[in-house]
Amino acid sequence: MGLLASYATRLNASSASGTVPPLAAYPELGGGLTTSGTSAALTLASGQAFSAYADGLAFAVRMHADAVANATLAVNGKPAKPIVVRTPSGERRVRSGEMITGLRYILHYDALAQGGAGAWTLYGTHAAEATALADAGGVEVTATTVAVLRTIAPRAGMRVRTAGYYAAGDRGDGLYVAEIGAPGTYVDNAGWIIVPTGGDGSAAWILTGRWRQEQFGAVGDATLPLGGKMVTATSTGTAVVTVASTDGLAEGMEVCSVRWHSQPSTAIATPTTIAEILSATSVRMSRTIPAGVHRLNCWRKINPATVGGTDNSASIDVMVAGMIATGRSDADLPQRPGIYHYPTGIQIGDGLGFREIRLHGPHKAQFAAAIGGAAYVFTATDRPGVSITGGRRSGIVAAALYGPIYNYIQALLDVNELAPDTLDWLPPTLPWGGTVPGGLNRRSPLAGIAVDPYAGIAPVAPYGRVLPAGVPTAYGMPLTSEPVMDRCQIMGFAIGTITGPNSPNQGDFERATECFIGACVIASGVYNTQARNQTRGHNLLNGVKTAVSGSLYGDGSGKCNGVFDNLSGSLVYELFDFDVSAFSGVVEFHRIYIEIMGRLGRFVGSAGYNYPLALVGCEFLTGTDLTGEVPAAMIETGERQSVVLDRCAIVGPPRIIAITQGGNPDLTVRDCILRGAEFGPPAAETLPMLRYCGGWLTGSSRFNTNGVDRSRWEGQTTVPFAEYADGALSTRRMGDELYFFTSAGRRARMPKDQAVKRFRARSGRLWTLRQVTDALLAMDSTYTLEDLTWTGIDTARFTLKSAVWGWGSGYRLAVGWGLYHTATATIFVVTSVGAPDGSGNRLVTIKQENNLRLDVTTGATQINYLSDLALSGYLIIVQPDLVLTEEVYVATATAGSATLTNAGRGDGFAGQMTDSIFVGDALRGSIYGEDWFISDQPTTIAGRTAGSPGTIVLSRAADRSGTYPITCVPIH
Known part of the structure; x- marks a missing residue:
């Protein structure tokens, strides 16, 4: 099939459905032959040899100029013939604007046209085809330029596809794109416009495709003034301040203190701007700056004056109103x-x-x-x-x-x-x-x-x-x-x-x-x-x-x-x-x-029942080395609510922090990996607490004044932390149970952590530790602390009264033990316990671990967020250096003797006692406050002999006689 025959076949098929595809659909036509002559009398030079125009002769042409109305075409010097367009009512002469410079068309010779005189029938022009086929059911044509769009005579049902953005200045009379209100300024890109029923050329075009705000006057001619900088500025009490560099600063910038609300005593919070850049290191502000060093936030204003440009709110209101009116x-x-x-x-x-x-x-x-x-x-x-x-x-x-x-x-x-x-x-x-x-x-x-x-x-x-x-x-x-x-x-x-x-x-x-x-x-x-x-x-x-x-x-x-x-x-x-x-x-x-x-967040409710909070499969990195923030707790909670950390990985700050704060919530930690306070090497006084909690103290769930442990550690939750002097990491599994029933590779004794409540001995017997093994006794600072004095941003000292020290072992303190302030979830580590003075009182020094902001370079504390520096209310003593043994031994004490006899498991056997009790171990006393066979601490193990039974030698003589458990913690 020849080129023109192919075109004619497709033209006929398209005409049957009432549409004529635009010429762009026929790429095989190529560029065609370029016309010459004038806009009224076109000429064409063809390589085809013929003596006269034959009926059916056709040419693909590219226009060298816009044709005017009633234009003619002469090919190879033969007589000029009119160019016509066929319509349902007959043929008519071509109109101005229907043949556009640079566009391609088909000219088909019809010997019977113009009353038998012959004429060139035009195909491929959008306007001509639209007019010719409009009465056939709504023609679809494409307008590639504004000039073409202007020439399309609107008829009822006509659809025109547009192929470009048309600016307001290109709009012809009657060519509107807004359905209501004033004319828009853009025709939709590759969308549809349709002539209203009964349109006669003066009516507005109506857009039927998805509207764009450009059609209603939107213009992107505004400015977004980006820029801001935090500087450290020194003032002598005038409006002029000194900075390291004025790079990034500009006159007119707004200025305030970085923490203008939380640090009001030194904050610059009133409206202030940069009035003048004086030098590379000097700036004059719009008002006097108090003497001192200030961390200032300087930023460019984003307001109507600095942004400028067209008001696009007006045109969006028009478009949305049109959508509502037309149901779009x-x-x-x-x-x-x-x-x-x-x-x-x-x-x-x-x-x-x-x-x-x-x-x-x-x-x-x-x-x-x-x-x-x-x-x-x-x-x-x-x-x-x-x-x-x-x-x-x-x-x-x-x-x-x-x-x-x-x-x-x-x-x-x-x-x-x-x-x-x-x-x-x-x-x-x-x-x-x-x-x-x-x-x-x-x-x-x-x-x-x-x-x-x-x-x-x-x-x-x-x-x-x-x-x-x-x-x-x-x-x-x-x-x-x-x-x-x-x-x-x-x-x-x-x-x-x-x-x-x-x-x-x-x-x-x-x-x-x-x-x-x-x-x-x-x-x-x-x-x-x-x-x-x-x-x-x-x-x-x-x-x-x-x-x-x-x-x-x-x-x-x-x-x-x-x-x-x-x-x-x-x-x-x-x-x-x-x-x-x-x-x-x-x-x-x-x-x-x-x-x-900084932290996971706050989920606080009333004293009644509260809804659960669950975090599942999450990963959080606090980034304290970049921000310096060490909050009191990861989660601030309410009373009697459930908090679940399930299969989460969390990296905490380089200080010991509470998991929960406030109320008495249920906490479940299931199959998590928690990393906290592991960057070391840690201070010697901090190591016991790190071994105990890995930097993640349970917090309110366990250390509450009710003395009820509402925490559960399930599955394979692990906590790595720096345990050794060189900062090497040690990983500990935390869970409700520890098993000792295998002999291979299992230590006979292990440091007790905050999660352990049960363990099963080699014999298969399950031992349950009492809740009070952590010495969860309330210490009311009103009655037990004297002369509390802050010696630094995060350090303090107080006097522990002799009367308190004598109340059994619960109120004793030792280096490395923790203090948990229930009201604020603030954690302290005991750094020293002095010898008793003449009245038996002891001077205790402590260091605050959380509720702080650190210097990201030095690690030193910059800000203490603790709201109650008097530590009013209750403190919980956290006794971290306890040890679980595989077997529990009992022995008989005799007043005045340092030797304990009949040591054994209760059945007279102590053959493996040397695997559990070591020379130098501290003998822990009762934490219930009842009579104990040694009245004061510390007492250590001076010797032990395995046997049936065995013997244990203490560092000092017993005060009372009787049989007592010799273990790190009383169990039942």
Whole structure:
């Protein structure tokens, strides 16, 4: 089949269905022959030899110029013939604009045209084919240029596919792309437009494909002023300060202390800016800076003046209104690379009904501003960046959102600053209460995406809002279900996504997946009671104080039933923060990975029953060597609730830390790997506690004033720590049971750790250790401590009264023992116990292990977070250097003699006693306070002889006679 025959066959097939494919569908036509002549009298030179035009003769041509109306064509010097277009009502002469420079067409000679005079029938022109076949059921043609688009005569049912962005200046009369309101400025790229029924050329074009905001006037001509730096500045009490370098600083930057809220005595918290860069090391501020050395955060302002550009909030409002009017569910935000300014935000939904509206970005969300994608910037601090109102499956997809505090937080993150105080993450110029919305205001925080921000009665600090047409008031709006926030980048807000900040209802089935959330105080917050089936998955977090919150805002009664799955992050102070109420629900975190963090989080409730918290298959690295943060505990908990760590790997700080703090929770540690305080070599006084807990003291679950151990260590949980002088690691398995029933490779005695409650002897007998083996006796500092004095940031001394020392062995202290302050979960290690003075009192020195901030270079303590420096309330003595033996021996003591006779297992046999009792061992006394055969400590083993029975020699004589267990801890 020849070239033209092939074209004709396909042309006929297409015509049968009422459409003519554009010429671009026939690449075999190639470039064709290029015309010459004038726009009115075209000529063509062909290699075909012929004496006259034959009926059916055809040429593929490329236009050298635009043809005018009634143009003619002469080939090889033969007579010029008219160019015509066939229509349902007959043929007509070609019109201006139907043959465009550079485009290709087919010209087919018809000897019967023009009343038998002959003419060239035109094919391949979009306008001509559209007109010719419009009455056949709605033609589809392609307009590749604005000029072509202008020439298409609108007819009822006509569809035109566009193939490019057309700017406002290219728009012809009557060529509109907005269905309502003023004409838009762009025609959809590769979308559809359709002529209204009855269109006559003066009517507006109506877009039928997915709308794009460019069609309504969106322009990416704004600026995102990035930049911020933390500096150490020295002031002599004037406005001029000295810094190491002014690189990265600029006039007009805002300035405040790095921890302006948590350290108010020296903080610079009032509005301050850089007034002038004086030299490479000197800066003049807008106000006097108190004398001293200050850590200052300096950041560029992101506000309407510095961002500038077109107000794209106006055009998005028009587009969303059009979507509501026409029932559209999906439309596109600006797709072209650029910075798009939304000074009054984006509103998804109007509040007059339940809408399904989803706005789509260009699918290049992550780091859009840096890589040249489309970034959407929000500068208002009194309203959300994006609000979702009265929606069903409404939301935003693949959009890069930047808020006004991006530079402030990013400057902190550049130096790994993870403050435990929430307000330190917020610029002091923004509110956190009162009647001003924004910031961290409880019912109207500065949010990147807010679901139902205008539901309920207006709060005392109401959000600002541009009211959609027909909406009488900002608040009292309908609620949302199944909101969608997918593949978005959310940066620079007080809270990235928030549901129910003002009304506790609805908001269920929320989905926020594959998002990148960073440089925010809180990544995500759920504050409504009906937040069922929450989905947070495959999200990436970078630089947030709290990943998920359910209590800080709104009614504080967020219900988060659902799974938080596969979250990854870095520079995250804590994973969760919940005040658990009757609405909280079970919260589970699965497969979470976070590096450089402060603690796992806060999950605190009332004195009643609380919902469980579970972390399954997670990995956490605190990154203390970068941040210096050593919190009191990994998890702050409430009363009588269940906390489960299941198959998790956690790297703790280089100090001993509590796992749980507060209340009396149930703690289950199952098949975990915990690394804490392993970087050594450790100080000699710390080693006993490290052997005991590996740097992870159970905390409130075990060391509570109720004296009830609510911890369980199951499976193969292991804790590595530095046990040796050279810092080499030793790994210990922690669990409820230790087995001694095999002889090969099993030590006859082992250091007791905090997890051990039972062990089975070689004989098969199960021994159960009493809870009080750790000397869990309350020490009320009011009655047992005198002259408590802090000798350093993390060191103190006190006098232990002689009367207390004499109360059995429970209140005795030794170097390496621990003290656990129940009110704050603060852990101390005893570094020295002095000899008794004339009154029998002993001077004790202690060193604080947790609740601190360390210098990341030297490891020295910089900040003590302990709120109760008087250590009021109760201290628990943690006796760490106890040893479990394979067999338990008893012996008979005689008052006045250091030799214990009849030593054995109870059956007169002590043949293996030398495997369990060694010379130099400390003899532990009763911890119950009853009479003991030796009245004072320490007493050590001076000798032992195996036999049937055996004998034991003590370092001093017994005070009483009787038979007593000779073991490290009393057992039954």
